[in-house]
Amino acid sequence: MLRYLTAGESHGPALTAIIEGLPAGLPLPEDYVNRQLARRQGGYGRGGRMRIEQDRVRFLAGVRGGFTLGSPVALYIENRDWASWQEIMGPGAGARLDQRVVTRPRPGHADLAGALKYGHRDIRNVLERASARETAARVAAGSVARRLLEELGIEIIGHVVRIGPVAVPEPGGDEDILCTCLAETGGVAEREAVSTPDLSRLRELLDASPVYCLHRETAEAMMREIDRAREAGDSLGGIFEIRVYGLPPGLGSYVHWDRRLDGRLAGALMSVQAIKGVEIGLGFAGAALPGSQVHDEIFYSREKGFYRRTNRAGGLEGGVTNGEPLVLRAAMKPIPTLYKPLRSVDLISKEPFTASVERSDVCAVPAACVVGEAVVAWEVAAACVEKFGGDTLQEMKANYRRYFEYLRREAAPDMAGE
Ligand SMILES: Cc1cc2nc3c(=O)[nH]c(=O)nc-3n(C[C@H](O)[C@H](O)[C@H](O)COP(=O)(O)O)c2cc1C
Ligand SMILES: C=C(O[C@@H]1CC(C(=O)O)=C[C@@H](OP(=O)(O)O)[C@H]1O)C(=O)O
Numbered sequence: 001m002l003r004y005l006t007a008g009e010s011h012g013p014a015l016t017a018i019i020e021g022l023p024a025g026l027p028l029p030e031d032y033v034n035r036q037l038a039r040r041q042g043g044y045g046r047g048g049r050m051r052i053e054q055d056r057v058r059f060l061a062g063v064r065g066g067f068t069l070g071s072p073v074a075l076y077i078e079n080r081d082w083a084s085w086q087e088i089m090g091p092g093a094g095a096r097l098d099q100r101v102v103t104r105p106r107p108g109h110a111d112l113a114g115a116l117k118y119g120h121r122d123i124r125n126v127l128e129r130a131s132a133r134e135t136a137a138r139v140a141a142g143s144v145a146r147r148l149l150e151e152l153g154i155e156i157i158g159h160v161v162r163i164g165p166v167a168v169p170e171p172g173g174d175e176d177i178l179c180t181c182l183a184e185t186g187g188v189a190e191r192e193a194v195s196t197p198d199l200s201r202l203r204e205l206l207d208a209s210p211v212y213c214l215h216r217e218t219a220e221a222m223m224r225e226i227d228r229a230r231e232a233g234d235s236l237g238g239i240f241e242i243r244v245y246g247l248p249p250g251l252g253s254y255v256h257w258d259r260r261l262d263g264r265l266a267g268a269l270m271s272v273q274a275i276k277g278v279e280i281g282l283g284f285a286g287a288a289l290p291g292s293q294v295h296d297e298i299f300y301s302r303e304k305g306f307y308r309r310t311n312r313a314g315g316l317e318g319g320v321t322n323g324e325p326l327v328l329r330a331a332m333k334p335i336p337t338l339y340k341p342l343r344s345v346d347l348i349s350k351e352p353f354t355a356s357v358e359r360s361d362v363c364a365v366p367a368a369c370v371v372g373e374a375v376v377a378w379e380v381a382a383a384c385v386e387k388f389g390g391d392t393l394q395e396m397k398a399n400y401r402r403y404f405e406y407l408r409r410e411a412a413p414d415m416a417g418e
Pocket of ligand 2: 050133
């Protein structure tokens with residue numbers, strides 16, 4: 001079983017995670033994880049904190065000579081902002097603590113609900129852990145899962161499909177992803193067509209840039225919208241889409257509610273801070289259509305085996321992967337910390353106030369998309385470990401190969417050479 005826990009406060013010394021259940025022998029360079037951490041930090045619309053942090057992972061346990069040992073992997077990401085917060089966050093926090101107590105809950109954040117739940121009179125005790133700073137640890141853990149999936153030929157790609165009122169026109173189809181990459185500086189890279197079987201160019205583009213969207217014009221309009229929100233002291237949410245390619249049929253199960261992969265994926269995405277909706281395949285649009293326009297008809301040829309011409313189910317039927325790419329979308333609400341003040345009430349004095357803000361992201365949908373890729377990678381890798389098991393990567397790959405041989409024998413005898 002693959003599992004992980006994270007710990008760490010936003011302005012504490014560091015974030016940590018412990019991962020358990022990885023096979024031994026998985027090549028795991030720190031730089032691989034660092035590339036994903038850098039992608040999460042980027043994206044148009046982020047605030048001042050991202051200029052302070054330079055997230056880099058350090059493996060404290062479970063990795064030796066660049067390979068996993070089969071023992072728990074402990075990882076560590078330093079908070080550079082800690083240097084400015086030691087007096088407030090450190091064990092010696094004393095006199096200054098009284099002056100810096102936070103008693104003004106922000107609507108939309110965990111502040112009020114968290115303070116009431118845990119009996120805190122200083123909202124800092126809530127916001128430090130509720131903060132999406134924690135997603136750096138989740139991306140690090142998810143990158144480890146992603147590395148494992150790469151060994152099995154499984155690819156994960158995410159892209160932004162909506163920022164506030166600006167959405168990409170319907171993507172062309174399942175066959176092609178048209179990708180436009182935007183650097184944080186606002187530079188727009190060449191528009192390129194990338195076909196799904198050849199994902200290497202797309203991966204290169206995405207590695208180079210954290211902000212991406214299917215269409216150049218739309219991406220530019222999204223950035224203008226973020227500028228407008230910043231000038232108005234407001235914030236924006238949006239939607240991102242995650243696709244997973246190269247999956248075998250048969251991950252997850254219909255036999256029990258908590259083994260359904262659709263539920264696990266939706267839960268993982270929904271657990272990301274500020275995510276308020278998740279769709280699989282057609283999702284909510286399917287509710288308005290007749291069944292004949294929703295379900296993916298099944299075809300068979302001796303060369304291909306069973307196949308579909310459409311993928312409206314988003315790669316999942318009965319909570320089980322059906323061999324088509326996974327297509328998942330998540331909706332993020334606008335950032336709750338606003339420069340434009342919203343009304344609230346002081347936790348202690350009960351006096352009404354309008355909030356003042358020191359710094360905040362205006363829009364973090366591209367960053368959330370990278371987090372989305374990570375949590376999806378985690379769930380898919382967990383399902384692979386369940387199905388293919390193995391104490392070593394070699395054993396897991398051999399089990400994986402045998403399963404494919406079985407599928408070929410059953411479904412496409414010609415491909416198995418029979
Ligand atoms: C990558 C990322 C960055 C975020 N940045 C901020 C931020 O700068 N300010 C803020 O108030 N909320 C930010 N949020 C959202 C809050 O963390 C989130 O709204 C809060 O934890 C409450 O949880 P909920 O929105 O799921 O109810 C961010 C979320 C993500 C995923
Ligand atoms: C630190 C990160 O995001 C933070 C998430 C966050 C929140 O309330 O969720 C609030 C902001 O923190 P601060 O108040 O320190 O600027 C963001 O910068 C990060 O993504 O690494």
